[in-house]
Amino acid sequence: MTPRYSAALLLALGTLAITLTTPVIAREPGTAATIDSGWILSKLGHAGPTRTAFVEVRSSPLLKSPLRVSGEYRHPDADTLVREVRSPYQETTTIRDGKASIQRGGSTRTFALSRAPQLATLQTSFGALLRGDQQQLQSAFALDTSGVREKWKMVLTPKDTALAKQMRDITLFGRGAELRCIETRLSQGNEVQRTLLASAASASGTATSDDALQAICHGDAAR
DSSP states (O other): OOHHHHHHHHHHHHHHHHHTTOOOOOOOSOTTSBOOHHHHHHHHOOOSOEEEEEEEEEOOTTOSSOEEEEEEEEEEETTEEEEEEEESSOEEEEEETTEEEEEETTEEEEEEGGGSHHHHHHHHHHHHHHHTOHHHHHHHEEEEEEEETTEEEEEEEEOSHHHHTTEEEEEEEEETTEEEEEEEEESSSSOEEEEEEHHHHHHTTTOOOHHHHHHHHTTOSOO
16 A cells, blocks of 8 residues: 555545534534533434535645535444545445445455554544544544534544654534534645535535635634
8 A cells, every 4th residue: 555545545534434423413502611522522422324415625736726526424334434425526435344445437446454554543543433432532532622612623633653644633623513524634745635514515615715615614604
């Protein structure tokens, strides 16, 4: 596996596992109250099947313009995570039984996550996030939470050395019990992968500019 291939999967798997932790839930009363990581994880933990639409925009010096990708994330059962890209191309990534399968066109590539320990760490850790297991999640990530229930942020910084060499951090943004956006930063370069979910994805329209998407992601855009 090449480093470039691993980086792409780190972004996909990290976003995939987090995205599927919560359905769209209405805002709760008393949203001015301060929050901590325990409160957020209690809302993100979700045992049953879930699915949510996403919009993902990635910028890179290699691209003439930002790449806007849309599709759906699914968590059909406790052991399966699926990322289905529908536009501007079609691709399905499935994580199941310690393996990752990537289907595009008529070809499918499958490999064991054990070939890349950092991917296995992500799978285990975000399984804990799906269950709302704060203790296990904190064994792999340092959690830094700020904000109030109406507008909160939680930064996950990897403790695992191999993972930290490739991924700087993952930041979750939300309102009440709704996870609206995920930002993932790799350790090399300044690239940020921003994934908008639920109401944030709907609010993004056709926007691709970093300023507009960041405002929506961070909850600074007009509602």
